[in-house]
Amino acid sequence: MKNSIIKEKSFSFALEIIDLYKKLQEQKEYILSKQLLRSATSIGANVNEALAGESRADFVHKMTISNKEARESLYWLELLDKSSLIELDLSEYINQCQEITKILTSIVKTTKTS
Template sequence: MIEERSFQFALEVIKLIKVLRAKREYVFADQLLRSATSIGANVSEASAGQSKKDFIAKMAIASKESRETRYWLRLIKEGNIVEENLDGYLDEIEQIVKMLTKIVKTSQLNVKTQN
């Protein structure tokens, strides 16, 4: 579920990137593109992890990237960089942050209880 959700989110962000680039907001576009697409890439890598520790490490990176993405979206919104309503993006990234946080915490707990 998180793999597909992060993929769909990245597709939506690509639409916003096009708007940012049209406004010549290249720094915001590049930073947002990197962090938003990194979420799904790390989630995808995690599912092929070689160990539980590897899985947790990749999911933790995805979690950090989701927080960075939230930061860039907030800057773009509160800095009035584009006229588009970013509430949908912010709502979705908040849900992704929560999901990834829960996955990481639960996985870490499971590893501790197995040892």
């Protein structure tokens, strides 16, 4: 059940980040936005790979990578939010990313211990 939830949330988040990326480009922010786009879209890609994992260890490994990508995305979002580079409210993106990170952390911990 959690796997389908994280798949849906990571895909939806990636779509929202693509829209945010376009807005950031309009505000002439090219460097951090590209980093954010790469890490945020990688979350769902790795979740999908994990769900097709060949073993439990492969599943955990890919979900761990997804978690790292989510944490990196959170870093870029917080950096953009606290800098004076752009004029956008990123709090909703930050909240979503934090939620995804919590879910992924839970999946990894639960899978490792069960």
